Amino acid sequence: MKRILLGIGVAFSLYACGESDKTTDTAEVDQTNQENTEEPTETQTEVPDPIDAESSDKYSYEMVVEGLKIPWGFTFLPDNSMLITEKNGDIIHFKNGTKTQVKGGPEVYDRGQGGLLDVVLHPDYNNNGWIYFSYASKEGEGDGGNTAIMRAKLNGDQLTSKEVLYKASPNTTKGQHFGSRIAFDKEGYLYFSAGERGERDVNPQDITRDNGKVYRLNDDGTVPSDNPFIGEENAVEAIYSYGHRNPQGMILNPETGEIWVHEHGPKGGDEINVVKKGANFGWPVVTYGENYSGTPITDERSRPNMADPIFYWLPSIAPSGFAYVTSDKFPELKGNLLVGSLKFQYLELLNLDGKKITKRTKLLEDSGRMRDVRQGPDGNIYVAIEGKGIAKLTNNQ
Numbered sequence: 001m002k003r004i005l006l007g008i009g010v011a012f013s014l015y016a017c018g019e020s021d022k023t024t025d026t027a028e029v030d031q032t033n034q035e036n037t038e039e040p041t042e043t044q045t046e047v048p049d050p051i052d053a054e055s056s057d058k059y060s061y062e063m064v065v066e067g068l069k070i071p072w073g074f075t076f077l078p079d080n081s082m083l084i085t086e087k088n089g090d091i092i093h094f095k096n097g098t099k100t101q102v103k104g105g106p107e108v109y110d111r112g113q114g115g116l117l118d119v120v121l122h123p124d125y126n127n128n129g130w131i132y133f134s135y136a137s138k139e140g141e142g143d144g145g146n147t148a149i150m151r152a153k154l155n156g157d158q159l160t161s162k163e164v165l166y167k168a169s170p171n172t173t174k175g176q177h178f179g180s181r182i183a184f185d186k187e188g189y190l191y192f193s194a195g196e197r198g199e200r201d202v203n204p205q206d207i208t209r210d211n212g213k214v215y216r217l218n219d220d221g222t223v224p225s226d227n228p229f230i231g232e233e234n235a236v237e238a239i240y241s242y243g244h245r246n247p248q249g250m251i252l253n254p255e256t257g258e259i260w261v262h263e264h265g266p267k268g269g270d271e272i273n274v275v276k277k278g279a280n281f282g283w284p285v286v287t288y289g290e291n292y293s294g295t296p297i298t299d300e301r302s303r304p305n306m307a308d309p310i311f312y313w314l315p316s317i318a319p320s321g322f323a324y325v326t327s328d329k330f331p332e333l334k335g336n337l338l339v340g341s342l343k344f345q346y347l348e349l350l351n352l353d354g355k356k357i358t359k360r361t362k363l364l365e366d367s368g369r370m371r372d373v374r375q376g377p378d379g380n381i382y383v384a385i386e387g388k389g390i391a392k393l394t395n396n397q
């Protein structure tokens, strides 16, 4: 069965979003009339209205790894050394104050928002040594690239035992919306996102196509037998949920065991979604955003058969990187969420009460495009800042 979106006909350029390159992402200030920023309709949904962010100067940062270009993701090895992905394809192992280039990484399609993306360790890394990467890959037929997942092992300064676990298709030369973040749940399933590649009217609502999806695989890349679309005609059986736009944040919520994503909206309407098996998250049939030109995409915010976000941003912050803080080092952050803002160049603290965001606070304002945020094994909070490197959060008191 094909679930193809009908009737959303006009294709607008989606190139100039907050996630796009540095020259365009701040160009999308609202130059159009204000009537287009009408309040969303409240008739069908219990989604809370956006709230304003407060500012806090309680925190600063100190650089830990300097001289990076676009550090897209990073993770910590058991010896507390750091593995960092640069969008251009470089993999850097930072240990005892020294950066070493890791050889043998995936060949990446470094274009627009694509390149080497996330890096995550297997939950049982200590025993199996598997490291997972997401990246834009040229593999397969056709010009351009699409999102791929590889796992490999680190031996000295060399990646070995490389296995490509997934490659989305078709390739396209469009530069936007690759996703991609990776997370494991408590049962050891591997989740990752692939954005809709600038084809919003083609990909996100069609489960026979890649892109605009969250995927679920076994750790070896095989498809779990209880994935939601197994056996549906022509379905991409690795799909776990659909109707996504461009998720660049993904966490395991340690309290609930759920996978949570945030995703870039268009102009307005970045969302936090609780991933559910087989759910349709609505893009572009329902959205709290509008076209970059200020024209509406739809006036529908919610439908009964589509999953609402638990929270949305208006205006968009262009979110990238996502962390749930469990550390005792920062009691004010514990049990809450951290999200990087590319567009406004700060770290956002979201106070969390169950599935409700109760407060937004801007930390580290004007630091630079905040690409990723992770809690380290030492309980510290680390951020990846474009044009700078990896920094550690410090308390001003």
Ligand SMILES: [Ca+2]
Pocket: 243, 271, 281, 282, 283, 286, 287, 307, 308, 309
């Ligand atoms: Ca949605």
